Amino acid sequence: MISSEDLEKSTSSSLQIYPPGSTIYLLLPHIWWQLDDFFIGQARTAGLATNFQLAQTDSEELYTDTKFLIFAFAWTLLLWQIPNINIRKLALLITSLQTFLVFAQVAAPSIETLLVVRSLLGIGGAVFPGVLLLLISQLPRRELATTVAIFVAVSPAEIVVAGPLLSALVSFMKDLSILRWQIIFAIDGIIGLAVVLTLWVKLPLAVATTPSTKFLSPIDSTSWKWKFLSFFDPKNFIFPHTIAYLFVSMPYFFFTVVSDLAPSSHLIFNLLTIFPYLVSIITTFIVARISDKRQIRGYFVATCGLVSAAGFAIMSLIAIYNWNLWFSFFAIFLACIGSYGAMTIILSWALGSERSGFRQGLLLSILLGAAHLAVIFSPAGVKPWWRAEDEPAHPRGLGASAALMGLCALMALVLRTYLMWKNSDREEHLYVPVEAEDAHDDMTEEKIVDRYVI
Numbered sequence: 001m002i003s004s005e006d007l008e009k010s011t012s013s014s015l016q017i018y019p020p021g022s023t024i025y026l027l028l029p030h031i032w033w034q035l036d037d038f039f040i041g042q043a044r045t046a047g048l049a050t051n052f053q054l055a056q057t058d059s060e061e062l063y064t065d066t067k068f069l070i071f072a073f074a075w076t077l078l079l080w081q082i083p084n085i086n087i088r089k090l091a092l093l094i095t096s097l098q099t100f101l102v103f104a105q106v107a108a109p110s111i112e113t114l115l116v117v118r119s120l121l122g123i124g125g126a127v128f129p130g131v132l133l134l135l136i137s138q139l140p141r142r143e144l145a146t147t148v149a150i151f152v153a154v155s156p157a158e159i160v161v162a163g164p165l166l167s168a169l170v171s172f173m174k175d176l177s178i179l180r181w182q183i184i185f186a187i188d189g190i191i192g193l194a195v196v197l198t199l200w201v202k203l204p205l206a207v208a209t210t211p212s213t214k215f216l217s218p219i220d221s222t223s224w225k226w227k228f229l230s231f232f233d234p235k236n237f238i239f240p241h242t243i244a245y246l247f248v249s250m251p252y253f254f255f256t257v258v259s260d261l262a263p264s265s266h267l268i269f270n271l272l273t274i275f276p277y278l279v280s281i282i283t284t285f286i287v288a289r290i291s292d293k294r295q296i297r298g299y300f301v302a303t304c305g306l307v308s309a310a311g312f313a314i315m316s317l318i319a320i321y322n323w324n325l326w327f328s329f330f331a332i333f334l335a336c337i338g339s340y341g342a343m344t345i346i347l348s349w350a351l352g353s354e355r356s357g358f359r360q361g362l363l364l365s366i367l368l369g370a371a372h373l374a375v376i377f378s379p380a381g382v383k384p385w386w387r388a389e390d391e392p393a394h395p396r397g398l399g400a401s402a403a404l405m406g407l408c409a410l411m412a413l414v415l416r417t418y419l420m421w422k423n424s425d426r427e428e429h430l431y432v433p434v435e436a437e438d439a440h441d442d443m444t445e446e447k448i449v450d451r452y453v454i
Contacts, residue, residue, distance in 0.1 A: 023147055025203045026087070026135055027154065028195045029095045030128040034158050036121065039188045043181035087131050088203050094127040095199060099192030105185040137351040141453060142292050145348035149288035152344045156277035156336075272329065280336035287341045288348070297349040298416025298454050301342050301367070305409030308338025309402045316398035335401075342408060352453060367411045419452040 101121050108114040129151075136147050291300045311334030318328045346367055 023132070023135055023139075023150065025199060026091060026128075026132045027150065028198055029091060029098070030132055030151075031154050031158065032095075032191055032195050033098070033125045033128045034154055035191075036125070036188070038158075039184055040118075043184045048181040087135055088199070090127065091131050091203065092196065092199050094124050094131075095192065095196050098124050099189055099196060102185060102192050103189040106182045106189075133347075133351060141295065141352050144352045145288040145291045145297075145345060146285070148348040148351065149285050149344045152340055152347065153281045153284060156281050156340065276329075276332045276336040279333055280340045283337045284340045284344050288344050291345055291348070295453050297345050298412045298419075300345045301349070301412035302409040302416075304338045304341035304345065305405045305412060306338070308335050308342060309405035309409065311335030311338060312398045312402035312405060316395050316402060319395045319398065338405065342405070346408075346412075349453065367408060367415060416454045419454045423452055423454065 098121060101117055101124070104117050105114060108117060132151060136144065136151060139147055287300060287304065291297060311331045314331035315328045315335065317323070318325070318331070349367075
């Protein structure tokens with residue numbers, strides 16, 4: 001049985017603890033990094049490909065090669081195991097280096113140099129979701145899913161807002177013949193400078209918090225033995241690498257379907273892209289808020305997984321039987337809402353998990369892997385691997401996505417059952433201080449809560 005004194009000892013740490021308001025400032029470099037796809041895409045159309053005489057395959061390497069480095073260098077989340085991380089200094093240092101590299105693209109003398117610079121940008125960019133999730137993991141359970149929803153919403157939000165605005169700006173400046181690819185990179189760098197300045201002024205120094213304002217998390221352990229053993233938890237291996245898939249593939253997983261509906265109109269394409277993402281953002285926040293309020297994770301993941309699987313399955317059937325493509329558009333709403341909702345709850349479930357043992361870590365890893373791979377097997381990710389010369393990737397890729405999201409829903413229920421069994425042991429319960437407004441009299445100082453959120 002864990003007393004409040006034991007809880008205080010286990011949660012006391014030399015780690016730098018930041019107030020919840022810091023999350024909004026650490027979102028800035030993450031959003032800026034997410035916009036990189038738009039800047040490199042517009043630079044290509046503004047003369048970059050012509051200047052370096054790039055073939056289409058070489059031009060695509062500016063996207064793919066540098067993005068795959070994110071998977072290999074998503075090492076940042078493993079910093080959970082290292083004490084005394086100063087998030088403010090880390091964020092400022094990496095953002096400053098990223099800004100320097102963005103400006104370095106302007107003076108790149110060759111495509112080889114540009115690829116090296118962009119590879120370094122990919123490596124450094126892994127820090128941004130890392131430090132942000134590191135901060136989010138310190139928040140109380142009652143705020144975790146809602147805050148993670150903000151983190152997850154960055155990807156669709158940039159499609160809804162930043163994409164059309166940036167495209168319109170570039171088109172306007174191209175019509176005036178005043179925009180070159182160097183200027184696009186310079187604009188990107190200026191935004192980076194603004195982000196660095198904002199972090200320097202607004203990101204607070206670390207502040208201490210009491211055990212009653214946060215909950216136990218693996219990050220709070222000061223035992224080097226635990227830190228060493230935690231490296232053998234499968235969740236700590238798979239989680240850092242699979243998280244990158246959310247931000248690389250998710251924004252593009254239905255672009256192939258949408259492009260079939262608007263083959264010649266860029267405006268209609270943007271409109272068809274915006275609405276599913278906008279609806280998914282709103283729905284994800286509602287789901288996250290209810291999940292936090294009721295402290296339920298498993299059922300929400302299972303429900304969102306089944307909704308997403310239904311959307312992918314419908315799109316696959318439409319591709320197989322050549323049904324009206326507009327049915328695919330409505331199925332996109334199901335896939336978007338389910339995928340983003342599942343990702344949000346899974347991430348909050350993993351970030352708030354209490355010192356997972358091997359079984360719990362393995363289940364969380366399978367849960368995360370199934371959800372992320374569902375996105376990878378969708379059209380944007382499977383084109384190079386699944387497409388035959390005479391067959392589109394839609395049916396098999398979308399079918400695999402549906403199966404994996406179904407697996408995700410099943411594993412969520414399995415994990416929930418396992419954690420319910422763990423919570424049935426009273427030795428696993430926690431005794432935590434009662435909030436002042438919840439206390440009925442002076443004698444009520446603590447309450448019993450389940451160690452694991454289910």
